[in-house]
Amino acid sequence: MVNVGLGHAELSSTHSNGRVQEERRNEGVVTSWCIAKPSTDDESLNHNIDYSCRQKGVDCRPIQPGGSCFNPDSIISHASFAMNLFYKSAGKNYWNCHFNGTGLIVTQNPSWGTCKYPA
Template identity: 40%
Template sequence: MGKSYVSLFLIGCLLSPIVYAYGESSKLAGEKELIYYCVAQRNANLEALQGFINYACGIADCSPIQPGGACFVPNLITNHASYALDLIYVTKGFCNKDIGVITPNNPCN
């Protein structure tokens, strides 16, 4: 019985690096990595969204949501807030859960 435990232990030790390596490279060749964004909740308070835009644009570059910018159109608070939320999500690593939600949908498209 003691030998079977030793055998199982050795097999586990031998297979662990293989299983770990498979997990690291299980993405198929050419498969895109899923990227997540922080965007405005559909029912978020517009004043709260505007306040977040003001905050984010006070500490980061919001030129894409300014007139003529790549993400200006549509010129809606919710769309601009989605850009601002994601900007902070990318730069600071957090999504404001009071007004934002994590999604795979790019807020600038």
């Protein structure tokens, strides 16, 4: 099990505070998401956001002020959301979550409250 802090959100083995935790299986395939490694420096996280949000098929409006994923207002949370959008739009191959070693593939849904990470 991976416990990863995403600002105020944390992936863990418990259900609380509006956390969504699930492992989906579709025809024997485990659903996955891409998030930022907690040890990633802010400069790399900013680069990951900029890169991801410039790609075709990636809509980063949810991490803008007032968006459904703006809170928690932290760089790691915003980067994780943007990185996951890129991961999904690029085909969900493991290399689509590499981000120069700063990405982490997880099988527990990192969605939090109103912020829904697309699978």
